Amino acid sequence: MRNKIVKELETTFSNQGDFFIEEELVDKTTIFLMGFKTLVDLPKSKLYIQQIEDSSRSAKALFMNLSNRINVNTEQLIEGILEGNLVIVSLDGKQNAVVNPFIQNLRSSVSEPKNESPIQSSTDAFGDDINTNVGMIRKRLTTTSLCHCSYQVGELEKRKLSMLYIEGRTPNALIEKVEQQLKGIKNDIETIDELNLQFGKRRFSPVSHLFATELPISAIHALKRNKIVLFLDNCPFALVFPNLLWDMLFSINDRNFPFILSFMLRFFRVIGLVATLILPALYVALVSVNPEVFKLDLALFVAKSREGIPLTAFLETIAMVVLVDLILEAIVRLPKSVGPAITMVGGIILGQAMVEAKLVSNLLVIVITAVVIASSSVIGMQNSLYIRLLKYPILILASLFGILGVCTGFIFTIIYLASLTSDDIPYMTFRIKKEGEIK
Structure with missing residues (x-):
């Protein structure tokens, strides 16, 4: 039989999948242990309580020996749980205590990010353990509004999946749709893309419904922007839903700088995005289709740089673009000990050799180098990949x-991105309106 305090705490944390209530018998008196299993090491904490019980004459003495925060009000008990403490309440509810427990060692499996490079920010990164990942969020976001729902998905391989959102901010309609989609998972989820397909058919689309990040601060920022964060067991990323266009342009790390510097960084990312899409196409259009756009001296310079090259501007550009994408993919796949050598051979020696062999022009090498740098300026590896893919239709x-094709391709690319939705939320939406906000 649970008393009023226990029921109130259970109601407060009813949306938390990692909240636990366990009964223990101490000196023939039942007590309730409560907390978050992602923050509290329950087995060690129980052993500690049993050791203190052996030296206590009564249940009342046990509470006094465990903590100096005893018989506090419900609000302080809730605050204690959110801080990662263990709350103990007697059967009759007359005695309670907030105990400093043995905490989950969140640092043991926490390493530095490998795919993202935060500046002037915490360098912690998510790991493979789902409880550790949720605990890292709870440690930074201590509020009762943070809700945590747990699921088990898969048929042959059961995997834990957690959904986090901020109650009162994330739209209820979005939460209900995501819950329905997660509960409807029947097949095994082995990759992020298989989970991505559960949110709508985008099999042949390079744009994902999910934005993967390994930084806790980025995941918390997404929660504050009324989004949903998913964790999959044995996956060292937080999967933010929905993924929006602005996620590749705006980063929470930008706010560590003055406004003018933050604006400058975001402006450069926009330039990088546009340059990646149109620079190779613009080179082909101006060299082979619309050379009359150039001034005379510039046209002569371009013609001289292409003197003796047997390939057309389109073929040499396609060859260079594909070769550079192959080099970038090889660098990612190869061991770190070999990667720098491949970069040197592919990026410098091979490029110089192709220029000297009159297979490509000097100007094209400059253009392709600029495209590689520009494509790396956006946030998120997956975003850089799909932007690099979208440049090919514009190039064709x-x-x-010519110039008309560049403009048409760029406009159709914008139209395509604007047509994408995630649970009725457009991909190009600037922000998600919070629950109850006037539309």
């Missing part, structure tokens, strides 16, 4: 229609 149109 430019080879056929």
Whole structure:
């Protein structure tokens, strides 16, 4: 039989999948242990309580020996749980205590991020253990509004999946849709893309419903922006839903700088995004289709740089773009001990050799180098990959229609991105309105 305090705490944390209530018998008196299993090491804490019980004459003495925060009000008990403490309440509810427990060692499996490079920020990164990942969020976001729902997905391989959101901010309609989609998972989830497909058909689309981040501060920022954060067991990333266009342009780390510097960084990312899409196509259009756009001296310079090259501008650009994408993919896949050598051979020696062999022009090498740098300026590896993919249709149109093809391809790319939705939320939405906000 649970008393009023225990029921109130149970109601307060009813949306928390990692909240526990356990009964223990102490000196023939039942007590309730409560807390978050992602923050409290329950087995060690129980052993500690048993050791203190052996030296206590009564249940009342046990409470006094365990903590100096005894018989506090419900609000202080809630605050104690959110801080990662263990709360103990007697059967009759007359005695309670907030105990400093043995905490989960969140630091043991926490390493530095490998795919993201935060500046002037915490360098912690998510790991493979789902409880550790949720605990890292709870440690930084101590509020009762943070809700945690747990699921088990898969048929042959059961995997834990956690959904986090801030109650009162994330739209209820979005929460209900995501819950329905997660509960409807029947197949095994082995990759992020298989989970991505559960949120709508985008099999042939390079744009994902989910934005993967390994930084706790980025996941917390997404929660504050009324989004949902998913954790999959044995996956060292927080999966933010929905993924929006602005996620590749705006980062929470930007706010560590003055406004003018933050604005400058975001402006450069926009330039990088546009440059990646149109620079190779613009080169082909101006060199082979619309050379009359150049001034005379510039046209002569371009013609001289292409003197003796047997390939057309389109073929040499396609060859260089594909070669650079292959080099970038090889650098990612190869061991770190070999990667720098491949970068040197592929990026410098091979490029110089192709220029000297009159296979590509000096100007094209400059353009391709600028594209590689520009594509790396956006946030998120997956975003850089799909932006690099979208430049190919524009490049083909430019080879056929010149400047008109570049403009048409760029406009159709914007139209395509604007047509994408995630649970009725457009991909190009600037922000998600919180629950109850006037639309």
